[in-house]
Amino acid sequence: MPSSGPVTVRVPAKVNVQLAVGGRRDDGFHGLATVFFAVGLFDEVTVTPAETLRITASGPDAHQVPLDGSNLAAKAARILAQRYGLEPNVHLHIAKDIPVAGGMAGGSADAAAALVGCDALWGIGAGRPELLGLAGELGSDVPFGLVGGVALGRGRGELLTPVETVGEYHWVFAVAEGGLSTPEVYRECDRLREAAAAGGSHAAAVPVPEPSQELLEALADGDPVALGAALFNDLQPAALQLRPDLADTLRAGTEGGALGSLVSGSGPTCAFLAKDAEAAEAVAEGLLRSGTCRSVRRATGPVPGATVVPG
Ligand code: C5P
Numbered sequence: 001m002p003s004s005g006p007v008t009v010r011v012p013a014k015v016n017v018q019l020a021v022g023g024r025r026d027d028g029f030h031g032l033a034t035v036f037f038a039v040g041l042f043d044e045v046t047v048t049p050a051e052t053l054r055i056t057a058s059g060p061d062a063h064q065v066p067l068d069g070s071n072l073a074a075k076a077a078r079i080l081a082q083r084y085g086l087e088p089n090v091h092l093h094i095a096k097d098i099p100v101a102g103g104m105a106g107g108s109a110d111a112a113a114a115l116v117g118c119d120a121l122w123g124i125g126a127g128r129p130e131l132l133g134l135a136g137e138l139g140s141d142v143p144f145g146l147v148g149g150v151a152l153g154r155g156r157g158e159l160l161t162p163v164e165t166v167g168e169y170h171w172v173f174a175v176a177e178g179g180l181s182t183p184e185v186y187r188e189c190d191r192l193r194e195a196a197a198a199g200g201s202h203a204a205a206v207p208v209p210e211p212s213q214e215l216l217e218a219l220a221d222g223d224p225v226a227l228g229a230a231l232f233n234d235l236q237p238a239a240l241q242l243r244p245d246l247a248d249t250l251r252a253g254t255e256g257g258a259l260g261s262l263v264s265g266s267g268p269t270c271a272f273l274a275k276d277a278e279a280a281e282a283v284a285e286g287l288l289r290s291g292t293c294r295s296v297r298r299a300t301g302p303v304p305g306a307t308v309v310p311g
Pocket of ligand 1: 028029030031032138139140141155156157182183184186
């Protein structure tokens with residue numbers, strides 16, 4: 001049954017607790033073994049019938065959200081409409097709370113929310129595999145926005161399997177001034193690897209990316225200390241090369257007592273895992289005092305993926 005609207009969908013940000021990057025594939029993407037973790041920082045996308053497809057955004061960073069056809073949420077509405085022979089005539093309003101261009105998949109999250117919202121508004125009732133397929137066409141991180149929780153991503157990140165975990169984890173995020181371009185960070189990663197190869201370094205051989213057993217065990221045990229020690233991101237050296245100031249941010253969070261730290265995805269947001277809520281408060285205060293970031297956000301997780309908010 002189509003809904004007369006509006007439909008609001010809540011969707012979380014992600015941090016990659018593992019991001020193992022393989023070599024560049026023929027299609028330009030990199031093979032990954034990544035563990036996505038959904039955290040409680042949310043965007044809300046409201047879908048309403050309209051004369052034509054349009055986008056608006058609200059929130060402190062709304063001015064950074066593209067409001068034209070390049071917005072991934074608009075592409076999501078179009079791809080779903082096209083698949084079912086409909087016109088994508090909706091107003092998408094994005095209430096933006098996820099840092100923009102921060103490595104937390106905010107744009108991808110909005111696309112996942114738009115798929116779920118348009119599906120409900122138009123009464124399509126597309127199955128999960130259908131939506132996951134469309135999400136994968138839209139972007140490597142979009143399928144995870146649909147599923148949330150914790151999941152292993154293979155391929156370019158779009159092929160997901162759920163990862164077992166127990167308990168609640170406490171995260172602190174240092175939001176940086178400005179953003180980083182994901183393609184640019186991957187290019188820098190390739191460049192650093194090529195330079196290492198030319199220099200005959202052992203770091204030169206690009207290994208086939210595999211999930212870390214230590215990390216999966218830490219998640220299965222609900223052990224934040226072990227998870228903190230196992231966090232890693234192959235894109236981090238590239239992000240630090242492009243934004244050397246992030247090293248100060250990472251140091252400040254570690255000095256504040258974080259169990260582990262890493263650049264989130266392609267950055268520049270830095271993520272810190274804390275033992276509990278009290279420790280997270282101390283990490284957040286340390287980061288604020290250090291003056292090494294634009295703002296500090298706290299969140300717990302894992303949380304579910306894109307979900308319709310009951311009207
Ligand atoms: O899939 P998505 O559109 O989010 O990817 C953005 C860009 O990031 C790609 O065009 C590519 O340059 C880079 N990327 C990559 N390998 C991946 C995912 C993204 O090289 N697995």
